[in-house]
Amino acid sequence: MKKCPFCAEEIQDAAIKCKHCGEFLDPSARLLSKDAGAKWYFRTGFIVVALLSVGPFALPLIWFRPNLSRPWKIGLTIATLVFSWYLYQAAQESMKNLAEYYRLLKGL
Template structure:
Protein backbone atom coordinates (compact mmCIF):
# COMPACT_ATOMS: atom_id res chain seq x y z
CA UNK A 1 0.00 0.00 0.00
CA UNK A 2 2.76 2.44 0.85
CA UNK A 3 4.32 1.93 -2.60
CA UNK A 4 1.03 2.85 -4.30
CA UNK A 5 0.62 5.88 -2.08
CA UNK A 6 4.16 7.09 -2.78
CA UNK A 7 3.68 6.55 -6.53
CA UNK A 8 0.42 8.52 -6.45
CA UNK A 9 2.08 11.42 -4.62
CA UNK A 10 5.14 11.42 -6.88
CA UNK A 11 2.84 11.39 -9.92
CA UNK A 12 1.51 14.78 -8.85
CA UNK A 13 4.86 16.48 -9.51
CA UNK A 14 4.97 15.98 -13.30
CA UNK A 15 1.19 16.45 -13.46
CA UNK A 16 1.36 19.96 -11.96
CA UNK A 17 4.29 20.92 -14.19
CA UNK A 18 2.47 19.60 -17.27
CA UNK A 19 -0.73 21.42 -16.31
CA UNK A 20 1.19 24.68 -16.04
CA UNK A 21 2.39 24.06 -19.59
CA UNK A 22 -1.17 23.54 -20.84
CA UNK A 23 -1.14 19.73 -20.89
CA UNK A 24 -3.59 17.22 -19.41
CA UNK A 25 -3.29 16.89 -15.63
CA UNK A 26 -4.83 13.42 -15.38
CA UNK A 27 -2.81 11.85 -18.17
CA UNK A 28 0.44 13.23 -16.80
CA UNK A 29 -0.45 12.13 -13.27
CA UNK A 30 -0.95 8.57 -14.48
CA UNK A 31 2.27 8.74 -16.51
CA UNK A 32 4.14 10.16 -13.51
CA UNK A 33 2.74 7.58 -11.10
CA UNK A 34 3.75 4.69 -13.35
CA UNK A 35 7.10 5.97 -14.68
CA UNK A 36 8.15 8.87 -12.46
CA UNK A 37 11.78 9.25 -13.56
CA UNK A 38 10.91 9.16 -17.26
CA UNK A 39 7.88 11.44 -16.81
CA UNK A 40 9.73 14.12 -14.83
CA UNK A 41 12.47 14.33 -17.46
CA UNK A 42 9.89 14.34 -20.26
CA UNK A 43 7.75 17.09 -18.72
CA UNK A 44 10.78 19.30 -18.13
CA UNK A 45 11.83 18.98 -21.78
CA UNK A 46 8.46 19.49 -23.54
CA UNK A 47 7.57 23.02 -24.64
CA UNK A 48 4.54 24.92 -23.44
CA UNK A 49 1.36 24.20 -25.42
CA UNK A 50 0.54 27.84 -26.14
CA UNK A 51 -0.60 29.04 -29.53
CA UNK A 52 0.29 32.46 -30.82
CA UNK A 53 -2.25 32.58 -33.62
CA UNK A 54 -5.44 34.57 -33.35
CA UNK A 55 -8.37 32.30 -32.62
CA UNK A 56 -12.02 33.14 -33.22
CA UNK A 57 -12.58 34.49 -29.69
CA UNK A 58 -9.70 36.99 -30.09
CA UNK A 59 -10.98 38.50 -33.32
CA UNK A 60 -14.08 40.18 -34.71
CA UNK A 61 -15.16 41.62 -38.04
CA UNK A 62 -14.58 45.25 -38.96
CA UNK A 63 -18.00 46.96 -39.30
CA UNK A 64 -16.80 48.82 -42.42
CA UNK A 65 -14.83 46.28 -44.49
CA UNK A 66 -15.78 42.98 -42.75
CA UNK A 67 -12.13 41.89 -42.46
CA UNK A 68 -11.06 40.16 -39.22
CA UNK A 69 -9.43 42.43 -36.62
CA UNK A 70 -8.46 41.95 -32.99
CA UNK A 71 -11.14 42.54 -30.35
CA UNK A 72 -9.05 45.26 -28.69
CA UNK A 73 -8.40 47.15 -31.96
CA UNK A 74 -9.57 50.76 -32.22
CA UNK A 75 -8.48 51.13 -35.85
CA UNK A 76 -8.90 48.59 -38.68
CA UNK A 77 -5.57 47.58 -40.18
CA UNK A 78 -7.26 46.81 -43.53
CA UNK A 79 -9.35 49.89 -44.29
CA UNK A 80 -8.02 52.35 -41.68
CA UNK A 81 -11.45 53.07 -40.19
CA UNK A 82 -11.74 53.84 -36.49
CA UNK A 83 -13.84 51.27 -34.65
CA UNK A 84 -15.07 51.02 -31.10
CA UNK A 85 -13.26 48.38 -29.06
CA UNK A 86 -15.39 45.31 -28.43
CA UNK A 87 -16.32 44.48 -24.84
CA UNK A 88 -13.90 42.07 -23.22
CA UNK A 89 -14.88 38.43 -23.09
CA UNK A 90 -14.86 36.64 -19.78
CA UNK A 91 -11.52 34.89 -19.46
CA UNK A 92 -11.88 31.12 -19.10
CA UNK A 93 -8.24 30.73 -18.15
CA UNK A 94 -5.24 29.68 -20.16
CA UNK A 95 -4.84 26.19 -18.74
CA UNK A 96 -2.11 27.13 -16.32
CA UNK A 97 -4.29 27.44 -13.22
CA UNK A 98 -4.65 24.52 -10.87
CA UNK A 99 -8.02 22.81 -11.21
CA UNK A 100 -8.96 22.33 -7.56
CA UNK A 101 -11.93 20.10 -8.39
CA UNK A 102 -9.66 17.73 -10.29
CA UNK A 103 -7.15 17.74 -7.47
CA UNK A 104 -9.88 17.02 -4.90
CA UNK A 105 -11.25 14.16 -7.03
CA UNK A 106 -7.76 12.75 -7.41
CA UNK A 107 -7.10 12.96 -3.66
CA UNK A 108 -10.46 11.33 -2.93
CA UNK A 109 -9.69 8.51 -5.37
CA UNK A 110 -6.31 7.93 -3.71
CA UNK A 111 -7.88 7.86 -0.24
CA UNK A 112 -10.65 5.46 -1.29
CA UNK A 113 -8.14 3.18 -3.02
CA UNK A 114 -5.98 3.17 0.09
CA UNK A 115 -8.96 2.34 2.31
CA UNK A 116 -10.03 -0.52 0.04
CA UNK A 117 -6.50 -1.98 0.02
CA UNK A 118 -6.26 -1.59 3.79
CA UNK A 119 -9.64 -3.29 4.28
CA UNK A 120 -8.62 -6.19 2.04
CA UNK A 121 -5.44 -6.71 4.05
CA UNK A 122 -7.44 -6.93 7.31
CA UNK A 123 -9.63 -9.75 6.01
Protein backbone atom coordinates (compact mmCIF):
# COMPACT_ATOMS: atom_id res chain seq x y z
CA MET A 1 0.00 0.00 0.00
CA LYS A 2 1.14 3.55 -0.71
CA LYS A 3 -0.24 7.02 -0.10
CA CYS A 4 -1.82 9.13 -2.82
CA PRO A 5 0.30 12.27 -3.39
CA PHE A 6 -2.85 14.35 -3.85
CA CYS A 7 -5.16 13.30 -1.00
CA ALA A 8 -2.82 11.19 1.20
CA GLU A 9 -5.26 8.25 1.32
CA GLU A 10 -3.99 4.67 1.20
CA ILE A 11 -4.10 3.11 -2.29
CA GLN A 12 -2.79 -0.05 -3.94
CA ASP A 13 0.85 -0.13 -5.06
CA ALA A 14 -0.16 -0.83 -8.67
CA ALA A 15 -2.86 1.87 -8.74
CA ILE A 16 -2.97 4.14 -11.78
CA LYS A 17 -5.72 6.39 -10.47
CA CYS A 18 -6.66 7.22 -6.88
CA LYS A 19 -10.04 5.77 -5.94
CA HIS A 20 -10.59 8.51 -3.34
CA CYS A 21 -9.81 11.77 -5.19
CA GLY A 22 -9.90 10.52 -8.80
CA GLU A 23 -6.47 11.92 -9.73
CA PHE A 24 -4.19 10.01 -12.08
CA LEU A 25 -0.89 9.13 -10.43
CA ASP A 26 1.03 9.08 -13.73
CA PRO A 27 1.64 12.66 -15.01
CA SER A 28 1.31 11.64 -18.67
CA ALA A 29 -2.09 10.04 -18.01
CA ARG A 30 -3.21 13.23 -16.27
CA LEU A 31 -2.32 15.29 -19.36
CA LEU A 32 -4.16 12.97 -21.70
CA SER A 33 -7.31 12.94 -19.59
CA LYS A 34 -7.58 16.69 -18.95
CA ASP A 35 -10.97 16.94 -20.66
CA ALA A 36 -11.89 13.28 -20.27
CA GLY A 37 -14.37 13.86 -17.44
CA ALA A 38 -15.96 16.90 -19.08
CA LYS A 39 -19.20 16.68 -21.00
CA TRP A 40 -18.75 16.61 -24.77
CA TYR A 41 -19.90 20.22 -25.21
CA PHE A 42 -17.35 21.50 -22.66
CA ARG A 43 -14.36 19.82 -24.31
CA THR A 44 -11.78 22.18 -25.74
CA GLY A 45 -12.01 20.85 -29.28
CA PHE A 46 -15.76 21.31 -29.48
CA ILE A 47 -15.57 24.86 -28.09
CA VAL A 48 -12.88 25.84 -30.61
CA VAL A 49 -14.94 24.46 -33.50
CA ALA A 50 -18.05 26.21 -32.19
CA LEU A 51 -16.25 29.55 -31.85
CA LEU A 52 -14.86 29.27 -35.38
CA SER A 53 -18.26 28.25 -36.76
CA VAL A 54 -20.75 30.50 -35.02
CA GLY A 55 -18.55 33.04 -33.21
CA PRO A 56 -20.26 34.86 -30.35
CA PHE A 57 -23.14 32.38 -30.24
CA ALA A 58 -20.70 29.88 -28.70
CA LEU A 59 -19.81 32.14 -25.76
CA PRO A 60 -22.21 30.38 -23.35
CA LEU A 61 -20.08 27.25 -23.78
CA ILE A 62 -17.14 29.22 -22.40
CA TRP A 63 -19.09 30.83 -19.55
CA PHE A 64 -20.72 27.61 -18.36
CA ARG A 65 -17.49 25.57 -18.55
CA PRO A 66 -16.75 24.68 -14.92
CA ASN A 67 -12.95 24.35 -15.01
CA LEU A 68 -12.17 27.68 -16.72
CA SER A 69 -11.20 30.63 -14.52
CA ARG A 70 -13.07 33.94 -14.67
CA PRO A 71 -10.12 35.94 -16.18
CA TRP A 72 -9.86 33.40 -19.01
CA LYS A 73 -13.60 33.62 -19.63
CA ILE A 74 -13.44 37.42 -19.80
CA GLY A 75 -10.37 37.36 -22.05
CA LEU A 76 -11.85 34.82 -24.45
CA THR A 77 -15.12 36.77 -24.57
CA ILE A 78 -13.35 40.02 -25.41
CA ALA A 79 -11.17 38.33 -28.04
CA THR A 80 -14.19 36.65 -29.64
CA LEU A 81 -16.20 39.87 -29.73
CA VAL A 82 -13.31 41.92 -31.16
CA PHE A 83 -12.62 39.30 -33.83
CA SER A 84 -16.34 39.06 -34.69
CA TRP A 85 -16.59 42.85 -34.98
CA TYR A 86 -13.57 42.87 -37.29
CA LEU A 87 -15.18 40.20 -39.49
CA TYR A 88 -18.46 42.14 -39.51
CA GLN A 89 -16.67 45.31 -40.63
CA ALA A 90 -14.80 43.38 -43.33
CA ALA A 91 -18.07 41.90 -44.60
CA GLN A 92 -19.67 45.36 -44.70
CA GLU A 93 -16.73 46.75 -46.67
CA SER A 94 -16.91 43.83 -49.09
CA MET A 95 -20.62 44.45 -49.63
CA LYS A 96 -19.94 48.13 -50.37
CA ASN A 97 -17.24 47.19 -52.87
CA LEU A 98 -19.50 44.63 -54.52
CA ALA A 99 -22.32 47.17 -54.83
CA GLU A 100 -19.89 49.65 -56.39
CA TYR A 101 -18.69 47.03 -58.90
CA TYR A 102 -22.26 46.21 -59.86
CA ARG A 103 -23.04 49.91 -60.26
CA LEU A 104 -20.02 50.31 -62.55
CA LEU A 105 -20.97 47.27 -64.62
CA LYS A 106 -24.54 48.50 -64.97
CA GLY A 107 -23.29 51.86 -66.24
CA LEU A 108 -21.26 50.25 -69.05
